[in-house]
Amino acid sequence: MAYFDVGKIVNTHGIHGEVKVMASTDFPSERFAVGQVVYVNDGQKPPVKLTIKTHRQHKQLELLTFDEINDINEAEKYKGAQLQITQEQQEPLAEGTYYYREIIGLKVFSLQEEYLGTISEVMQTGANDVWVVRRENGKEILLPVIQDVIKEVDLAQGQIIVDWLEGLEEQ
Template sequence: MKEKMFNVGKIVNTHGINGEVKVIRITDFDERFEKGRQLFWANDENSETIPLVVSGHRRHKNFDLLRFEGHPSINDVEKYKNGMLKVKKEQQEPLDEGEFYYHEIIGCEVFTNTEEYLGVIREILAPGANDVWVIKRKQEKDLLIPYIEDIVKEIDIVGKKVIIEPMEGLLD
């Protein structure tokens, strides 16, 4: 059986001619991209992964720019465009109480505190101060829920269930 891996970034383009790639990060852990860290590249869920070791990292605008050992030019990294950077389960960082990995939250069913079913969390956005959960609803447009204490009241990772207390206007 293939080992389960977790996405930490998506390579969206190359940057310059010296082997840098432009990455949209899907992780809160800055240390994922530190020099010497190992990541795995794949272009879809079922493809073979290619191990890559970070040789350089810097932030540029809203992107992470990464270089990999043994990949000194744009020609070496062109093939990685649109692929995902992943880590193995044992590479995951330990979390504090009340913290969760994205993959634990995505797929959870969301209910109000009055037991009204809202939908399933399909994506997590990280626009700034707090994450925003995208809830896929039946025959309605997606619902955006900010991940803040005032709204998210209970998270059951094992039961894949989240209880929220919607503030006025949130469900409109």
């Protein structure tokens, strides 16, 4: 079964088994809603199924408790572990939108078929995402994810075609 990361347990919170989670999903309020199932993967054994008991936000973190974890001692062993979902749990996305895991690793080409590099990271900026393109020389290009720049995303071919606008210089 394929699992996909939706967050990382960064610490415990209090003595009742609550954990602090750094979300890596675009849909934290839906993904971490009460009653939702996630899997905790600490890399040592098969992922453990957990049912979300409570969810609240605190600063940039999600605070969660689970039906299966009752105190800090049980929660402590999962510090640093990934929270994951199965492929069947993924929500279908609107046309023209993608999961980060689908974008990271794609090769980027200009309209003139010049190879620019590979997507290494997705940054959220508020107005639009920015895709970080790692060049072969190690430098980076920041591509705003807007229609004027991103012309085609071809997941089957593993590539993105961009309109290399003047001003999108290497960092």
